Amino acid sequence: MSRMLRLQMSSCGFPLTFLLLFLTPLSSPAEKQWLHGAIRINSNISSGNRSMAQIADEATAAELDFIVFTDQLVARAEYGLWPLRHVVRYAREQPSIVTFGVERYLEQVRETAAQNPDLVIIAGADVAPIYTWSGMPFTENFTVHQWSEQMTVFGPDSAPFYSNLPALGNEAHGFFMPGTLLKLLPLLLLIPGISMYRRSYSSYADAQGNRIRIFDWPRMLAGIVMVAGGVLGTFELRPFTQSLGFDQYGNYGTKPYTQVIDYAHSNDALCFWSGPEQRMEQVKSGVHFLTVPQLDDIRFTFRHNGLAGIYPDNSTAYRPGQLWDYMLLEYVDGRRKVRPVAIGEVDYHGLWRVDGIQTIVHAEPNHDAVLQAIADGRSYAANITVLDRLRLTQFEVSDAAGTTAGLGETLTTGARTVAVRIAGTRSPDKMEFTAVFKLVVDGEAVASLRAPAEETFEIVHDVELTRDASMHYVRLYMGDPAVTFISNPVFIHRPTNADTP
Incomplete structure (x- = not known):
């Protein structure tokens, strides 16, 4: 802070004003340095087995400068029988940010950051926007496809941002115009249905004074069908749930991933493709889960920030002339607007070293500078064997x-x-x-x-x-x-x- 002292003096009849300015030394801005970090860390909020505080302690002991928490946004698989897929359905859900609570999740990130001032801690999420089903229930070929085709989204510290990420199981709820009104239209069937049901029976008194009821069974059945159709149809359309424009039963190509990319881009978040060539196959409760490499999806989507160049699996995308070079050539030739950056993803769940795969950035040691350095590609990635x-x-x-x-x-x-x-x-x-x-x-x-x-x-x-x-x-x-x-x-x-x- 500067201090100013004004002195007035007179000499030869002329007032002289002297302005003496005393400046205390100002701290110079932090210089850029090589900062070692771990990206894509899962805590026990989702699929990890250690708390954020424990992970921060491990990162500090490993002399990391920044870490990026990206717990799973949502981990819910749901299958419904046609034509009432949202009425007659079965779902299995695992711990995730959504089940834990988005605001609670971000609050834990903030608390962990406050307790570790020398460690830059960034919030994010692993997002698998879509999965698809094939086969029939209770058969050997009943399969969930691309369950682990994920994108790593990070940067914002805002609950609404994560609550509105377009992914199955993370749909927004509320009153949406005109969608909600249109989806409530099946309820209009209740009017003729109830009327028809009420007119399906009548009664009269016979000569002995006994009440005789006469039922018009076809009309009664039609009324019941109309009422049931109106109610079930409304439940099926989910009028108070915002539609994503895709579901788990159709082939939507890259549309779901493009929606995540565009949403992240418009909210100044970083969005990277995770584990581009990972292959996962397992059976849970009689259901096959299959994920195959997604190189074509990466190649034909734009405005994302790049991909994991090093991660705990085999990769060919980094090789000369392969996927990454294809995207880099698109970028330098002006056919891709956002620079495709390669990062290291540790994919930490508590089973091995948090510093096993690192992204090393050249930046000032603060939250925004680290994010900007990652986006700019002022970085390299390596595994611990090299480092x-x-x-x-x-x-x-x-x-x-x-x-x-x-x-x-x-x-x-x-x-x-x-x-x-x-x-x-x-x-x-x-x-x-x-x-x-x-x-x-x-x-x-x-x-x-x-x-x-x-x-x-x-x-x-x-x-x-x-x-x-x-x-x-x-x-x-x-x-x-x-x-x-x-x-x-x-x-x-x-x-x-x-x-x-």
Whole structure:
């Protein structure tokens, strides 16, 4: 805070005003640093077996700088018999954010963050917007498809945001115009139905004074059917439940996932595809649960922030010319508007190390800065096997003029040839580890660069930009066939009229 002292003095008959300004030193803003974090953590609120407080303690002990809680938003499987699927139905539900309570969930995240001020804690959710059924109940082929095809959505600290995420089992309830009124129309059948029922019988007194009742059974049955149809039809239409535009019985393609992506995008949330190539098959209570890789769904959806590049399963999407490069080329060519970023997903449930797979971002140590760095791709991801042996400290591209750009940044240059610089540190007691960086330029592997067996190393390699385009990118990965390290790209903008060698 500044302090100001005003003194008035006179000299030679002229008043002089001196303004003395004393400034106490202001704290400078935090500088960017490499922050290690774990994304996609499940607590015991859903499918994990440890509390948020316990997980935060583990993360602190592992020297993590940030963690992202993404418990399952909803875990409910429901099957109904046609034509009254919402009336004659069977459902099974597991613990989730919805069963726990969205506001309670966010409050626990806030409390955990308050108790751990040196750890950036971010709220999120695992969202599986749709699953589909095939086969018939009580048969061997009765199957739930894509139960685990999920998206990791995180960032907002708002209960309405999570309450309105479009996913089966998370539909909003209330009075919606004109939908609610239209869905209440079957109740109009009660008017003729009750009238017909009341007119289906009559009575009179015979000569002896006995009351005789006469029933018109067809009319009575018609009245009962109309009343039952009106009531059951109204229940089936669920007038006070907002329709998502899809259900678990039809083929809706990528529509449910696009709705989640668009909703997240419009609310400034980050949205990543989880475990793109995971395959899950199990049987529960006689029902098969089957999830197969969803690479096509990722490829043909837009505006999401990217995908898990490293996660506890096999992956091919990171390989040169495969899915991730396909999306990156779309981005640099202007056919994809949101930058597709690769992150590491630990998929933590308490069964292994919370720091087993990390996303390392270059950012200031605060909530918003970490989120922005993830969105920009100022990050790399690696598993603990690599991180115990090697840490990246620099990955940048420069031209002959000395202009430089790092992870997630764009170098504008007229040069066709640029220099790639990789710098890092290695554990002195684990020099036997063979560290080979694969360099990918515009979707093609161009070099394998071995890190020297030195505690502090640097690699410089010249790259020629041969693709006929104004935008290019370079990225790194390590490990084949199982990826253990992956960097986001450095982008290069070379104006179309540039002809500098």
